[in-house]
Amino acid sequence: MERRISALEQRCIPTPDLGRLAIICPNAWSDQDRELWQRSEILHDQDLHDDLVEKYSGHRPGRRPGVDNVVIVPAPQDVEDADEATRAQWRARRA
Numbered sequence: 001m002e003r004r005i006s007a008l009e010q011r012c013i014p015t016p017d018l019g020r021l022a023i024i025c026p027n028a029w030s031d032q033d034r035e036l037w038q039r040s041e042i043l044h045d046q047d048l049h050d051d052l053v054e055k056y057s058g059h060r061p062g063r064r065p066g067v068d069n070v071v072i073v074p075a076p077q078d079v080e081d082a083d084e085a086t087r088a089q090w091r092a093r094r095a
Contacts, residue, residue, distance in 0.1 A: 046063075
């Protein structure tokens, strides 16, 4: 997986100052964090958005106009509909 992410970073992120590519699945997060994610999207709260990306990817996204280094990949529907403990197990298996 790390090799694939590195290859994507080389193709998609033109400058190294933008940092690592963050691949996240917000629909598999805890109930509270899913609500915070929706709030950050609605209110365009970039700090909250970046805090959540950092919490779940391990690094803070870089910022530059026109360049995005966060990829949102939805978790399967059964994971999204599951309870928090099941979603946590699914995230742990992916890490």
